[in-house]
Amino acid sequence: MRAGLLFFLAGLLAALPATAQPCPAGKGEAACMLEAAWQAAQALPEGKRDNLRAAFVQPVNYLAGIENRAVWADRLRNVKLEPASGDYARAQAEAAIAAHGWQGFLQRARDGAAPLHMGRPEIMAAAVDLAPDAGERKKLIDLMVQLAGASDRRKVSGIPLDSFERADFGHVLAERAMRDCDLAAFDRAATLTTAPDALRYRLWRARITGSAGGLADTIRDGDGSKDTRHVRQALEGYGAILSLGYCAR
Template sequence: MLKAFLILLAGLSAAPASLAAPAAGVGTCAGKPEQACLFETIWTAAGALPATKQQRLAPLFLDTVRLSPDSALVQTWQARLPGVKPAAPRAANYAEDQARAVIAETGWASFTARARAGGAPFNLGRPEIMAAGVRLAPDAATARRLIDAMFDLAVSGASHSRLEGDFETQDFGHALAELSMQRCDLVAFDRAVALTAAPDGLRYALWRARITGGASALASRIAYNADADDTRHVRQALEGYRPILALGYCNR
C-alpha cells in the first residue's frame, strides 16, 4: 500500500536506531546483492508497522536472516537488532506424526486408499498429512501417486459439505504448492496455486521465484505494499523467502 510506504519513509528518522532501516534505494534490487537488498526491503516494510508490532516480528526476521550463508550479513543484522531473542521453536509436526503412524500400521499399500476415504486420521488435516506422506515416500513413484491423489481430491472437493470442500481444496492447493516448490515443478506449482485462497499472494510469488529465479524482482512489491497495521505482509515475505535461503534456487 503506497500510503503506508510513504508514511514509513516520513517516519523513519523518528524510529529507534535498532529498528529503523535506511530508506535510500528501497524498492529496487537491480545491481545489488540479492539477500542484503531483500532483507533491507523487508525490514523497511516492517517499519510501516507500529513499533510494538515491528518488534514482535524481529525474532522471525532474524531467524530468517540466519539462514543466509553470508556470515557478514548475519552479523550486520544481529548488530542492528541487538538483544532480539530467537523465535519460539516450532510446534511438533502433527501431520508427519500421523503419516508415520498410518505407514507403521498399514504400510504404503493402504496409505492412499485411507487418505481418499477420509477416515481417521485423515478426517483432520488430510492435505497436510498426505503432504507429509509425500515427503516420507520411499521412492519417486509412491510420491507421484500421492501427489496425483492430492490433486484429484482437491479438484473434486471431496468432503462432507460444500463449505468444507472449499476450505479443503484451498488447503490442498497450499500443501501442493509447497511440495511443488520444493520439488522444482513449475507446472504443478502453477496448478496448485490456482487452487489456493490467495493465488496472487506474495508468499506464492516468492516460492515461484525459487523455481524461475530472480526473487529480487519482487523487491518493489514488498516495499510498496507495506501495511501500516497488519503484519501478514512482512510474514508472507519472510515465509516466501525462507525456502530460497534454505534450499537455494532450482536452477543453480
C-alpha cells in the same frame, strides 16, 4: 524566471513515481531482500514491529559476511524465540503408515478416514517424503490433485469441507511443486489457493523461474495495512530461496 523554472522542474520530478530498485541477482541479493522486508516492517506499529523481529532470525542465519551479520545482530538483540514445536502432520503420517502400511495409508487418504479426517492435505503432503519409491510418491501427489478437485459432502460448522480442503491442497501442492522445481504443477496448484497472487506464492514461483529481486519494491512498499502478514509472507516466500537455493535452469 530561471529560478521559477528550476522550482517547477524540481516539483515535477518529485511528483514522478520512485524509480524501481530491484535487488540485483547474485551474492548480495539475500541481504538486499531481507533489508526490503525490514523496511516494510518499520511502517508497522511499534508493538507489531517488535513481534516481527523473531521472524527474521532464521532467514538472517543464511546471510554470509561479517558485515551483514553485524547489522542484524544489533537489530535482533534480545529477541525471544518460541520453543520449536514438533511437526504434527509428519507425526500423523508416520503413525498412519506404520499402522496401516503404505497402501492402507493411501486408502485412508481417499476415504478421509482417521487420522486424515482432519488436516488431510497437510498429512498427505508430509507423507510425500515418506513414500517407498518414486512411483508411489507420484501416485500420492496425483491423489492430492484428484482430491483437490473432488466434491466432498462433509461439513464443518455448516460449511462444505471441500471449501477448506481445496485451498489447503492448493497450498501444500504449490509448496511441493516449488520444492520439486515444477513450474506447470506450481501454477496449477496456486490457482486452487484463496490468493494465487499472494506475495508468498510470487516468491515461491520466482525460485523456479529465476531472480526474486524484482519483487523487492513490492516487499518494501508493504500492503497498506497495519497487519504483519505482508512481512511474514515475504520472509516465508524468500525463506524457501534462502534455504533451498534457486532451481537449476
